[in-house]
Amino acid sequence: MRITLIMICSALFFQANSQTINNKKLIENCLENYFQYDRENIHVQFNKNRYVNSEDIGFKGYITSKNNMILAENTTNVQLIVYDAQRKIIQKKLLFASKGTFAGGIHLEDKFKAGKYYFHFFTNWMHNFIEDDSFVQTIEIIDKKETYNFDSEEPNWKTAEIKLFPEGGSIISDIINAVGVKITDCNRRGIQINDGIIVDSKSNEISHFHTNQSGNGVFYINPDLNETYTLKVISEKLTISKPLPSIQETGIVVSYKNNLSGENLLVNVKTNDKGVALYQNKTYNLLVQQNKNAILKEITFNNKQTDQIVYFDKKYLSNGVNSIRIIDENLNEITERLIYNYGSINPVTALEAKAVANDSIILSGKIDLNQANLSVSVLPADNKCAEQKRSIMGTFYLNAYLEIPEINNYSYYDPENKNRKEEMELLMLNQNRSKYLWNNIKLYPPKMSYTFDKGVTISGKVEKVIKPNSKFKVSLFSPKDNVFEETTIDEKSNFKFENFYAKDSTVFILQMMDEKNLSITTKMTTRVFSNTSPRYLVLPFEKFICPPINKTNDNFTFSAPKLEESVIKLNEITIQNNFKKLTLVSKADMSMNAQGFKIQEGQHGSVLDFIGRNGYRTGIDVENNEAYIRSSYSSNSDNAPAVYIDDIQQTDFNFLFDLEISDVDEIYIDKSGLSDTSSRSNGTIKIFLKKGVKNKYFKTKYTSMIVTNGFSPNIEYKSSYFETQKEFYYFGTLNWTPTITIKDTPYFVVKFPRGNQNEIKVQIEGFTSDGQLISEIKKIPVL
Template sequence: MKLIITFFSFLYCLQSFAQTTSNQDKITKYLNDYFFQDREIIHIQFNKSLFTNDEDIAFKGYILSKNNNIPNSNTTNVQLVVYNEEDQIVEKQLLFAQYGVFSGGIHLNEKFKSGKYHFHFYTNWMNNFKEDDSFNQTIEIIDKKTRYTFETKEPDWKTAEISLFPEGGIILNDIVNTIGIKITDCNKTGIEIADGIILDSKSNEITHFHTNQMGYGVFYLKADLSEKYTLKINNDKLKITQPLGKIAETGLILSAPNNPANLNLLVILKTNEKGRQSYQNKKFTVLIQQNGNSMQQEVTFNNNKTEQPFYFDKKYLSNGVNAIRVLDEDLNEITERLTYIEEGGNPSTTLNAKTMSNDSIILSGKADVNKAYLSISVLPEKSVCLNLKKTILGTFYLNAYLEKPEPDTYFYFNPDNKTRRKDIELLLLNQNKGKYLWENIKSGPPKISFEFEKGVTINGKVEKELKPNSNNKISLVALKNNLFEQTTIDQNNDFKFEHFFVQDSTVLALQMTNEKNITVTTKIEARIARNEPRFVLGPSFEKTFCPVIKSADNVFDFQPPKVKASELKEVAIKNTFKKEVFTHKSDMSLMAKAFKFDGKEYRSVLSFLSSNGYNAGVSPTDFTVYVKEKRSSFLGESASSPNIYIDNFLVFDFNQLFNITLDQVDEIYIDQTGSSDTSITGHGTIKIFMKTGQSNNYFKPKFTTLIVTKGFAKNLNYKTAPFENQDEFNYFGTLNWSPNIELNDHQDFQIKIPKNQQKEIQVLIEGFTNDGQLISEVKKVSVGGIF
């Protein structure tokens, strides 16, 4: 009989082992399937958070691959939508990303009234997932014509609310419970208190608690099912009394007392005596996981103990927030707890004021990393615009895994915060759950319905009927961007250019050529075909739910602009100069030189251009006409050509200029800056206007022009705004914005700032390396002693 019992016990053990192995495999498969498709997350650094209404808002974007923890170089299209306080869209931009970074900005105009604006950044690919990895940021714009009243940092004490977060979601009878507490006002601003207490039914003080400046705290309570507990706060600013809540007879609690100094993470699965009896012979799996990276252990209560401790080696866990889950034998989640892993330090930089040239200071920096992308904002010592809340560390390590993103992550990574690791654990204790829900993971991999957008598409149709099996092609040219592409025309006379990277306002020319590469005149219709993808989950703004408290004693009045005027004595002037009237001057910028011709000059246009800033003539090698900037003698074939227009038609074949003489020309405008052109400035613009009645058949264009309107946003040429006095600049000005710093082989960089009567400056540095290390620092640099 004993042998039979042993045999069946052996079979039971085998069955249990098979069950365990099967569950482990299922868990691994769930995670691998759900996180197989790479996800991207975006962080944005703004040059500051408060802007006057005549400034440039500037930003730098960083895109991280969640699966690989490195810059996501696959992303090219990033969508920006800007909303006002009434949730109305005031601006849209398509931003071009390369190597996981992008930069841009907005020139403020009349669309941007005084108030707060919500910037929402996302990609179309993000729409495939149930979790929100987009980026939201709120900035404020103020009108210099009105008095500005600063917001107070004081919370609205009258609207204080208390939320409790016991480990395991329950307060369990007859054990010591760890209970998180969060106190916030109606705008979710944290409230710090130092004198909270827990009372029993006889008003005896059982325990006490306090909260940090973010409103988070913790207290410990050995609960008694027969007792009723009360939470009480009684001080000058806040008086609250509320019941603690129901005590559970039994259940499971997951505790993770994370000690950063230990190499192993201690996790404890706890129950009470009644639970120990109920859970005998039941197996649970404790899973710790971030994305697809995971570790798991099986646990039972068969040793007659109510606490089951075990350890996870931190070196196998991912930096940042990790979710710890308890799963039953059917792989249903019983409870969840978040913890934070931080192994190894982040790269750091050094920054010194090196030398001064005239009124400028050279800031010399060095980082202990290679191949990094950095962005740097430099503000005056007294600036009120550095309301730093979101950092790249907080976005990628914290908010990437929280169900509700924390609006102020800098607090948790500020090196001056000596309790920051404790504060991170308090934050994670006071969460109901993480971003990735176990039920979603179990439900299967995400359905991929939204494409990974790259560039824009140009669709078009030619009017001329083509012969069957025609080899005609469409050529697309953007002269100033050195772009040249060709594509075929299908049987329906349609053509398409896909994955085209082109900025707004770029002038494109399209023409059809036959099999002999000869231009064929035909009408061509073309347009930019791009879906402007909406974000399926919708933007989650940091909205205010009650009026923000303003400080009546903290206001600022801007000085009205100075108007320079002088009184002139009455002077009689006799004008004998005959003013030339330029018909097309409004077509050009102020940088253009204008020339008027009376029909009595017979030089060629090429000769005229040669006398006015360009090398022009006929190439002796291929006998084609060229017009190049004067540097062509040094640059040779690489010298650039200007955009040349005849009667506002862009000339692509310069041979059309060969026979034109000045007696046929009414006006010529030369703008070597290129600012007269609708396309990107670069190599100059020349516009030739023919005399009325002049035959132009020989330069009739054989192409169609298209001005891009749904392409990528134009590059921001960032400029600082003027201020009327030093106080205005000290509070609201910007000393430097450098969004595109790439470290050289010596790991150093330099930026130049104006001295501007500063004794100390504030420098915000953010960025990441090619291998995914994150950099986020705020430095104060003394510059008062630089001479």
């Protein structure tokens, strides 16, 4: 059936006469065919968009089903690629999504120098479609060692550019035309002007206009076919002009009246007197559509009227951007116009912040919804790091359908912006078309070549020869993460764990078992890989390079740590030492060259890292994903020391990567090797565990592996320390809570240190179980 529909839609493109064909049904079939496979859309909330280089970056992602506008649960794998300003890949991460959401973060480190970075999120399923539904977030990193210059709010007047958007695609003579105007600088910053005019060839003023803060405006003109017109802006900061496009003799224009406070939509399909004669006896389909949700009505100019009026009930329109298209008898698109439907009222959160004991703030919220998933960022009220105002509504209702995304879109959804609907009308006028091109819908339905990614695959091979009809299996487990899985071994000695959630840096133990569940010692080779061939969506960088954004005279210099001011001179002190020296129990079993360490309470980290800080080089070999210990003067793996755990020699150092130093009682490091004659002078390391720590994994021969191509573990987000209160007010974060679950009660609470705040800035994003979106940015006094 699908092939038949493709052939019909393609054949219509070449037919000269299709009047006998039911175009309405064919249009519906083409829409059904193009949108039958659900698309995924991603929105990611960052706790802010500017960071100093000692901070943590935190983010929360939401994945939606585009056809149903609910959280998408088919995908678990989300790819993140981080690019620097030179468009070089800095980092790749595989993020784990559950029930349509994911959370993550990055501890900033040396590879992130000062500058701008682009975080690109996408899924494997997105490769199936021509349209780009990935998500890109731009962030800036600041070096505390350098003076920082704040960006100016002023646009770059020298790079100002005017774009014109006639509502029918062209300006037609002898009727009133609405023409959209957009004035921006090279960095797409809107330019607001109050004194734009349209003049004819004799410098007579024909019309005038103004633009808003986004640079959007409109003027109206009833042009003469034999006249030329010019748009001019002459002001103190900007002098610019642009000739209007040539006036067309006739054509078809779509305009509408969107009753912003009511339920009716009036669509006017109009032409001039010459068009009425030209389009007689021709039938057109007026299509109002978002995805496969469509309303179709036939129109003709047989009544010899220049205006064909059609009414729609807006309750049948989808929320967000809808396309209004005129389709002719040959299934060609004559013109397209975008309209935005705000739909139902969005939920509003009641927020209150109170100072409580122990210098803390409790942020309490109430939202009249029973089930929702929220993320909350709390910043000082004067924070300078959240200037990019994005909304989850702007991602899923607006940018999901625009050819050119509108990044700073929160103002179109801000309840405190009384002009938001009028501003949205101007934004819709100043769009050439939607991202869903009619020609693609008609001729190029998507081909499903990529799957929903679910987890990774751990595969391997046992060295032991497997006899036919044997019932051997491999068990895989992680003592720390309480993971236990089993799989069979095939006749070629191969095994596989599919759709598996494996975090990076996890150590898994693998053991071959017979049909009686008895372990069999054998070597295994293993690897971790994605279930699909790796392919990355290309980040849609701008093709042109703009001059840097202007800076203000407001510079900021971070304070150096004032250690000298923290030193207090004392005249006379008496020190009483109550320290009890810890005795090394196994010191006598080592040579005099051995250095002994008694592990005390409060020490953290892995044993492998501890060894790396005390005389050896340690790490993970990228070729075989195995931990190594090497002499500091050599990279040869044969120079590894002899390592013992509770006097049992170890050849598998992966266990040391997973073994916490807090589980260890004593460690002895003898680089001379005299503590053990089998060490071949490469050194000896002996580790003794604390009483009660299980050591069975070190007594039995297992195969172990360290996951390096799995999911990135989520970070434990921590707010960064700043030297002064002003630094914290400008750049700090009070709280980042990526996951708040609302269930059975409309209330939620977030508690965090006060930091002398009398007012805080809160950004809440969220998604309800029935597809409602939550997006608010508020300044709240601390009571």
